[in-house]
Amino acid sequence: MSLSIKCPTANATEPRFRFARFLHVSTYCLPLIAATTFAQSPTNIFDPAGTPARDIFGLSMLVLSITLVIFLIVAGLLLYALIRFRHRSTDSDREPAQIYGSNQIELSWTVIPILIVVTLFLTTTRVILGTEAIPKPATAMDVTVIGHQFWWEYNYPKLGVVTANELHVPISDPATPTPTYLTMSSADVDHSFWIPRLAGKTDLLPNRINTMWIDPQATGLYLGQCAQYCGTQHAKMLLRVYAQTPQEFAAWIEQQKKPAQQEFPDNPAATEGQSVFMKNACINCHTVKGTVATGRFGPDLTHLASRDTIASGPIQNTPENLRKWVQDPNSMKPGSLMPSMHLDDHDLDVITAYLSQLH
Numbered sequence: 001m002s003l004s005i006k007c008p009t010a011n012a013t014e015p016r017f018r019f020a021r022f023l024h025v026s027t028y029c030l031p032l033i034a035a036t037t038f039a040q041s042p043t044n045i046f047d048p049a050g051t052p053a054r055d056i057f058g059l060s061m062l063v064l065s066i067t068l069v070i071f072l073i074v075a076g077l078l079l080y081a082l083i084r085f086r087h088r089s090t091d092s093d094r095e096p097a098q099i100y101g102s103n104q105i106e107l108s109w110t111v112i113p114i115l116i117v118v119t120l121f122l123t124t125t126r127v128i129l130g131t132e133a134i135p136k137p138a139t140a141m142d143v144t145v146i147g148h149q150f151w152w153e154y155n156y157p158k159l160g161v162v163t164a165n166e167l168h169v170p171i172s173d174p175a176t177p178t179p180t181y182l183t184m185s186s187a188d189v190d191h192s193f194w195i196p197r198l199a200g201k202t203d204l205l206p207n208r209i210n211t212m213w214i215d216p217q218a219t220g221l222y223l224g225q226c227a228q229y230c231g232t233q234h235a236k237m238l239l240r241v242y243a244q245t246p247q248e249f250a251a252w253i254e255q256q257k258k259p260a261q262q263e264f265p266d267n268p269a270a271t272e273g274q275s276v277f278m279k280n281a282c283i284n285c286h287t288v289k290g291t292v293a294t295g296r297f298g299p300d301l302t303h304l305a306s307r308d309t310i311a312s313g314p315i316q317n318t319p320e321n322l323r324k325w326v327q328d329p330n331s332m333k334p335g336s337l338m339p340s341m342h343l344d345d346h347d348l349d350v351i352t353a354y355l356s357q358l359h
Contacts, residue, residue, distance in 0.1 A: 042223045043196045049222065050172075050215050051179075052131045052199035059127045066116060131199075131213075137177055140213070141170065145184045147191030147204040147226070149337055150233040151299050151312040161256045162287075164299030165312045168242045170249040172215035178246075179215040192228030195241055201227045216243035232335025238313025259290030260302045260358055273354030276347050285338070288358070298338060304358045311336070323352040 048054040144155040145167075155162050169180040184193060184204045191204040195214065202212040216222060224239030244252065264270040274291075277283070283293035289302040304310075310317045310325055311333050324331065327348055329338040343351065 045196045050198040053197055055127045055130055056200050139178050141180045143182050145182050147186040149188050149231050150237040159253050162300050166240045166307050168252050170246050171243050172217055179213045181213045184210045189230050190228050191226050191230050194227040195222050195224035197222050219243050233333055236314040260288045269350045269353035270357045273350035277351050277354055305356050306359050319352055319356050323348055
């Protein structure tokens, strides 16, 4: 879909229209272009889709409104002073009369900022209490989030599911709220969990537990980013939250509870790849349920083929990309902590065939 934006114009060749043209562009075109740009962004903070994000959005608009009024007043007074008291050829070179001690002005620029600060403090406190201090409903779902360099681990303790990089949650109906509470920590360095359309940022720190909650009310994919520099691949430590209907989420949970597929009667390459995988060092870092692979250092691969991406978001999960990743992770994600296993082409092909069957 293409979008054409036409801005009102004035005859720029005439000096008296130059200022009018500037006003047209600044008051009409720029907001329209900005709104169009934001509308196309999957991480649009101006399009909240959850209760915490809406509260933060309302607070942001209040702050922006107050600062805009301050800017317009200050800029207007400055412009007035520049025009009204500009140097003229008829002016004398005498220094103008110096006037000090206006009680009204001094009182105004003392009291008004205090009122503004108090207002912002109270509204910010209300938003913090409204998002962090509310009681947890009995219908809430719990997810444990652990940040790693450079991927996310998700554990659903009450449901017996462990997955990586792609978080699935049910939507929350305002009539019967089903928020998702995230208990967060880090396995190594500081990370920060941020889904702009769902909630604010929350840090993941070693040896400390932080909590936050999200309640998406429409199905879809919500994107985010690790918002705390955590090392070389911080920029490619992406977040993907899939909000699903209760029926879709229940079906996903049932699929995730199943052990990895063990038999591949119609795919001898996958059968051989399973044997090669289990005999290599892969099992020291990765878990594949129902097998001898019980590593915990890397992501759980039990249902790897059911995920849309690999490497924590930046790479599409295709057999071609998966083969390149196994061959040399650092060629696709420099700084990745997964080493190259130095496999030959045959082993790469059969391991890729095996991993591509882990639905």
